[in-house]
Amino acid sequence: MIVLEELTRVYGKFTALDKLSMTIAEGELHGFVGPNGAGKTTTMRILATLLPASGGRATIDGVDVAKNPRRVRALVGYMPDFFGVYDSLKAWEYLDFYGRLYGLSAARRRERVDQLLELVRLSDKRDSYVDSLSRGMKQRLCLAHSLIHDPRLLILDEPASGMDPRARAEMKDILRALRDMKKTVLISSHILPELSEMCDSLTIIDHGKLVFTGSVEALDRKMNGDAPIDIRFAPGAGEESVDAAVALLKQYPGVSGITQEDARTLRVETSAQLAGTDALLRALIEAGAPVEDFHRAPMNLEKVFMEVTREC
Numbered sequence: 163m164i165v166l167e168e169l170t171r172v173y174g175k176f177t178a179l180d181k182l183s184m185t186i187a188e189g190e191l192h193g194f195v196g197p198n199g200a201g202k203t204t205t206m207r208i209l210a211t212l213l214p215a216s217g218g219r220a221t222i223d224g225v226d227v228a229k230n231p232r233r234v235r236a237l238v239g240y241m242p243d244f245f246g247v248y249d250s251l252k253a254w255e256y257l258d259f260y261g262r263l264y265g266l267s268a269a270r271r272r273e274r275v276d277q278l279l280e281l282v283r284l285s286d287k288r289d290s291y292v293d294s295l296s297r298g299m300k301q302r303l304c305l306a307h308s309l310i311h312d313p314r315l316l317i318l319d320e321p322a323s324g325m326d327p328r329a330r331a332e333m334k335d336i337l338r339a340l341r342d343m344k345k346t347v348l349i350s351s352h353i354l355p356e357l358s359e360m361c362d363s364l365t366i367i368d369h370g371k372l373v374f375t376g377s378v379e380a381l382d383r384k385m386n387g388d389a390p391i392d393i394r395f396a397p398g399a400g401e402e403s404v405d406a407a408v409a410l411l412k413q414y415p416g417v418s419g420i421t422q423e424d425a426r427t428l429r430v431e432t433s434a435q436l437a438g439t440d441a442l443l444r445a446l447i448e449a450g451a452p453v454e455d456f457h458r459a460p461m462n463l464e465k466v467f468m469e470v471t472r473e474c
Contacts, residue, residue: 163188163223163315163346164209170217171204171370178204180370181218186348186363188223188314191341193357193364194350201370202350203243206317209348210240222315239308243319243350247300249293253284256292257306264311278306282336298329305336316340318349334360391430391439392423393446394455399426407451414442429459 164186171179179201186192196202207213208220211231220227227234248256254275261271279285282302287295295303301321308316322333337360340347351357357364358378365375374381395404408428411417416436421429436442443456 163190164192164348165221166205166218167220168218169205169208169215169220171201171208171213172216178370179208179215179218182367182370182372183218184365184372184375186346186365188346189341189344190362191337191347191349191360193354193361194348194367195354195357195364196350196352196367196373198352200352200367202352202367203319204370205367206240206319206348206350209234210238210317211235212240236311237314239311239313239316241304241308241316241318241321243323245301245304247292247304249291251292252289253279253292253295253303254288256303257310260307260310266311274310274312278309281309281339282306283332296329298325298332301325301329302333302336305333314346316345316347316349318347320350320352322351390459391432391442392455392457392459393428393430393453395426396452396454397426399452401425403450403452404428406449407446410445410449410451411442414445417442426454 164184166182166184168181168183169179170177170181182201182205194202194205204213208215209222209227211227211234215228222234222237225233225237248259251259257275257278258271261274266274276285279288282305284295284299284302284306287299292300292303301324305318305321308318318337321337322330325333337347337349341360341362349357349361354364354366358381361378363375363377364381366373366381393407395407404422404425408420408422411420411428411430416432417430418433419431421431423429439456439458443453446453446456
């Protein structure tokens, strides 16, 4: 759906985007992550045809953004990080206004307004003036506005910024609903853990440069491939069984340290010499160890974010 090829944006002597290349498949909920000032908003504005690139190429569903901006705008719904609303309009009038701008018929506008107010959980605020809505409600209304023409791609720049925990949870539910509707969604944030919970894939950029792009699982493997392995034995596993497993692990290539967390749990430190966790698990089972659970320790996503952007 989205293909960026060495996309570049320069402001005088400052390079906001430095030959950024990435691909987002159709139907993906894709997280766009980076520190403030990394180039996320610049990229999104280029994709939304609001800012020309200085170099490189961007296409959406095969359409060149620079050469065919009108066709791109029909494909894209864009929600900026700083959104504007018309306070003197009612919620339904606000959406109806944008439906008119997109040339929707009166019947189609009525249908879309009802559908979108229900989607963003504002049906009960249909006749409320925009000025009376909370910040979170205004953000959801702005999201509905970006959907009025039923675009295939949504570009959402920090859609949950400034929301309280309940409003953020509601926004996450709406985004999941959009994924179920087969929309492609590009959503930016500087909070990696927030996006990893709901995204199919992620791109991390810093200082306009690509740091990582791929699945959440691939990021886990990249950053936590040498994370400790937690091994838990079945209830009733005797001390002899645990001691036997420890003895085996101590002799296994790539095991650099073992800590017994409790009577049934071991934490195993590994090195690059470890052939693979599957082979280690197989060796334990073949030796008769009563393994109940075997997994890498979960990654600390805040630590991952600091690590992957540290060298840029």
